[in-house]
Amino acid sequence: MASILEIRHVSKSFPGVKALDDVSISLAAGSVHALLGENGAGKSTLIKIITGVQAPDAGEVLFDGASMRFSKPREAGACGIGVVHQERNLVMRFSVAENIMLDRLGAHSLSRVDHTAIADEAVRWLKMLDLDIDPGTPVSRLSVAQMQLVEIGKALSLRSRVLLLDEPTASLTPNESAALFAIIRKLKADGVAILFVSHKLEEVFGICDTVTVLRDGRNVCDSVPLAGLNRQDVVKMMIGRAEQLARRAPRSKPAASPLLELRGYSSDAGHRDVNLTVRPGEIVGLYGLVGAGRSELAKSVLGLSRQTGGEVLLNGQAVHITSVASALHHHGIGYVSEDRKGEGLILLHSVLDNAGITIWQRLASRFGLLHDATVAREVGPVIAKLEVKTPSLQQTIGNLSGGNQQKVSVAKWIAAGVKLLIIDEPSVGIDIKTKAYLHDLIHELAGRGTAILLITSDMPEMVDVADRILVMDRFRIKGEVENDRVYERVSQAIMTFIHDRKAA
């Protein structure tokens, strides 16, 4: 089969991390191609290169055999490459029709928008997707699944010959997913080349013909038929054995009474009936797919969304935490965000300010005076101990590598002396050496009695670090797995809980 879109030996680096290293993939007309890999494997970067959001450092993009260099999303769209991004990209107050036709509202700036013609055109694509909604409806009135379909309609309306779907089922129910697959099969029959990105392997085996797996920015396989493979093969390719981390012996079980306990907890964010305990010195893993509600649970416990039911107990006392400030200063809870650059650090500020921010309140004198020297006395040793590679404490943190930034994100909570540390995706975008260091650090902290709640989608990391693993799916805890560090058994047990949707 002729390939429409071919990516050849593409590389892309960002400061401190090589996101793609000599990656190739080729998409054929009338076939569904799975792109698999764990978080941070390079899938999103590859999609950004295909759609022209980012330019590759090396390698080439061939469309219909001709070399292309897209510098704007518009150019890829004009070529017939449609994409449905993981996050919703709709203008909420606009109608369905306007959203579908957004880039074709008129020939020039002062053209009158022909609402009737646009609605007619939109209806064509809505019909194709079996979506029975009035094209005049504002998008804000639609369900998430309908919004998803509107975005697919938008991509199709560009007469796309290549359609990229990035985790299209992440927010869909099984029924909605099934409807989407029917549509994908129809498009495939019409000769569209589809790239399907998903974490859900049963879906991949259900509709895909070929597969490309990425790991650490490299091809594990490049466009091979899925027919000859089974689940185990694919999982093995995704997870790999190459950078096997030192296997730790299971730690002795801490006997202390729980530091944090959630009983039948529910929240405004959507959590229902969550039960969870973390003891001092214990590392509890919280595993789940993207969107399962793990980070939301962490933020909810910190007081960022309202508790609507159940109990939160700290050291056996019922508490009601309503702000992050009180979570830190009264209850000793720290949170290392998964979004280091957006939520964890103030990139324009110095290492000192970033690491010291948690203790400013404690160190400030009665009149609110605060001296750098006072902060440095507390923060300096922690920074030194964590081997943060920085020329000085005054260095702007944005100039450090991802790994060193992450060390500072953890350092600030160590400096604050928290009793419970929630660590969300500790190793996103950092090198393997720092990753191993952070794992050691987490163990050391736990060894000194800190309670750790570890959130990660990185299965080897989870198996390496956690004592026991809670599996979360759709804002509920689905089950618990005792971690004996036998990778196959533990990962299998976790997956069983996640795939057990129908039974639940």
Add this chain to the structure above:
Amino acid sequence: MRQSLAIRLLDNDWAGPGLISLMAIAVISILQPAFLSPFNILVLLSAIAVNMVVALGQLVIIGVGQMNLALGALGGLVAICFVGAIEVLGVPAPLAIVLGLLIGIVAGMANGVIIARTGISAFIITLASLQIFKGINLGITKAQPFYGVPDSVKQFGNTAVFGSIPWLILPAVLGAFCLWYLFRHLRIGRYILALGGNRQAAELSGIDTTGTVIWAHALSGLFAAAAGMMLVARLQIGQPTIGDDWLISSFAAPVIGGASLSGGHVSVAGTFFGVVIIAIITQALVLFSIDPFVVQIVLGGLILWAVGINRFREWRLSKLAIQGA
């Protein structure tokens, strides 16, 4: 889904401010019948006309999700250029009007180009250009007014076209209609709102974001210029201080009218009632000889109230989105 009448009214941008306007008019005219005298209505409508054009200049920028702090400084600069061209250079008035509008468009475009190309926030860029425009203004005038306003212009600013309807209403109505039409029916208007509503979506859909931002600022400059010259006609003098006091009301009227300061949602009709409310409050000051500070407090309270209502509606919108109603 069934909704209570109150909620449905709240969903309408202009209903709330419209109701308040009517109530205020009713109350004040009962307490002070002079409020509805033909002369007072003429004065009130003249003020509303100018303030409406000022508010429209800010409304465009609010729509695209930015702020224009230089609106008043640009209006003032155009005002003195307009009279200066007539008095010093002997340019005929119609030509001077065209010249004034051009200055507004070009200066606005300059703002837009710098903002769109550098990606620096509009707040900072327009703060800087405010200073520049004001500086040029004072350099030209040496802080002295131009007095050479032609009689035709003076008449336009101070006579009625019919009954108590001043001529000044004409450009205001025309501007309001054009902007309403633009936001509703023209590609550029939809792009401005799309960009303000969801920048990333607009960008990924292939909308020319740079061009759209430049367009918005050019339009804003056009309205600033028109308002500056309307004020010259009304004051009958080319005051260098024209535009100095536009900032607060240029934001207050659109916000009272339901505009979302984060962009993507504006209402021309709502803005009109916002302007009316502000004009009535200011007039009440004169009619009842109230201390000016009360007016400021009431206006501040009104803005808070309006922002609260807008916030409530956005919150409701997001709830609806989650439920997928």
